[in-house]
Amino acid sequence: xxxxxxxxxxxxxxxxxxxxxxxxxxxxxxxxxxxxxxxxxxxxxxxxxxxxxxxxxxxxxxxxxxxxxxxxxxxxxxxxxxxxxxxxxxxxxxxxxxxxxxxxxxxxxxxxxxxxxxxxxxxxxxxxxxxxxxxxxxxxxxxxxxxxxxxxxxxxxxxxxxxxxxxxxxxxxxxxxxxxxxxxxxxxxxxxxxxxxxxxxxxxxxxxxxxxxxxxxxx
Numbered sequence: 001x002x003x004x005x006x007x008x009x010x011x012x013x014x015x016x017x018x019x020x021x022x023x024x025x026x027x028x029x030x031x032x033x034x035x036x037x038x039x040x041x042x043x044x045x046x047x048x049x050x051x052x053x054x055x056x057x058x059x060x061x062x063x064x065x066x067x068x069x070x071x072x073x074x075x076x077x078x079x080x081x082x083x084x085x086x087x088x089x090x091x092x093x094x095x096x097x098x099x100x101x102x103x104x105x106x107x108x109x110x111x112x113x114x115x116x117x118x119x120x121x122x123x124x125x126x127x128x129x130x131x132x133x134x135x136x137x138x139x140x141x142x143x144x145x146x147x148x149x150x151x152x153x154x155x156x157x158x159x160x161x162x163x164x165x166x167x168x169x170x171x172x173x174x175x176x177x178x179x180x181x182x183x184x185x186x187x188x189x190x191x192x193x194x195x196x197x198x199x200x201x202x203x204x205x206x207x208x209x210x211x212x213x214x215x216x217x218x219x
Contacts, residue, residue, distance in 0.1 A: 001050065006077070007033050008043045009052055012064055013074055021056045021063045079143055086141075091148065091217040093141050095132035095193070097207050105129075107182070108196060110163055112156035117196070120151050120168070121180055129182065129194040130173075130201040132215060139191055145169065145183055148219055153182075171195070171217045177205060181217055 011032050015022045030040035044062065047053045052070035056063035066074070086092075105128045107113060117125050134142060145167065153166040169181040179195040188194075193215065201207060 001052075001073075004033070004035070004039075005043055005046055005050075006073075008040070009047060009066070009070055009074060012047075012053060013066055013070075017053070017065045018071060019065075021065045023059075023063050025062060075140075075143070078140065079147075082141060082144065083147075089219055091141060091144055091219050092214060093134055093138040094212060094214050095134040095138065097202075097209050097211045097213060098131050098133045098192070099209055100129065100131040100192075100194070107163075107166075107194075110156075110158055112158050112163060113153050113166070116153045117168075117180070120153075121170075123180075123198040125180075125196045126198060126200050128200070129196050130179075130207070132193050132195065132213060134191050134193060136191075142190070142193070145181075145217070148217065169217045171215055173197075173201060173215060174205065174213050175216060177201060179215075181215065 008029065011029060012022065012024070015024060026040045026044060027037045029044070030037045033040070035043075044053070044064070047070070048055065050069075051067055052073060053064050054067050056065075108125050108127050108129060114125065117123060148169065151168040153168060155165045156163055164184055164186045167183045167185065169183070171179050171181045173179050173195060177197060179197045179201065182194050182196055195201060195215070197204075207213070
């Protein structure tokens, strides 16, 4: 995969090839990226061989769309640009306060987690988490939590039940309260982040469901 191949992949995506097959001629692709038609044809064949795009089985022409591998590759590029242009010292996103499923207090009250939180962050956490449903346009940023530095709460067994490893990020809520963003490696909800602190964030910041807040994660 070189720069020109990546550019070709992007052009196919911009023509609509992420969601459905598009009918396109190699001559049109060549004009879009500024190369000879033969070169564009070779690039398409290379993307096909790398399983980054696929042809429609119903036609013989260039009806193309991105495979999941192709979408993932472009999304990785997108995350890189977010890190370059948006994330310097902090990753910032907006979300809405929401009620959870009553699992947060179970997590926080486990002694195996409490002891580690005290050791790593020097706090005794309030027995509950604040759930933030991240705004739709902000959700791609959550993928950056896979690569940002973090602390880990190690998994353990307690009362015959296994508890998994949890990622923890130092953060702030509304640029006011110091919090810890906790993200289980297994389970959880893709569009929701959970925050813990030494006190009830709902009470101290007078938060109710439906209120918009900002979360700033140290990068």
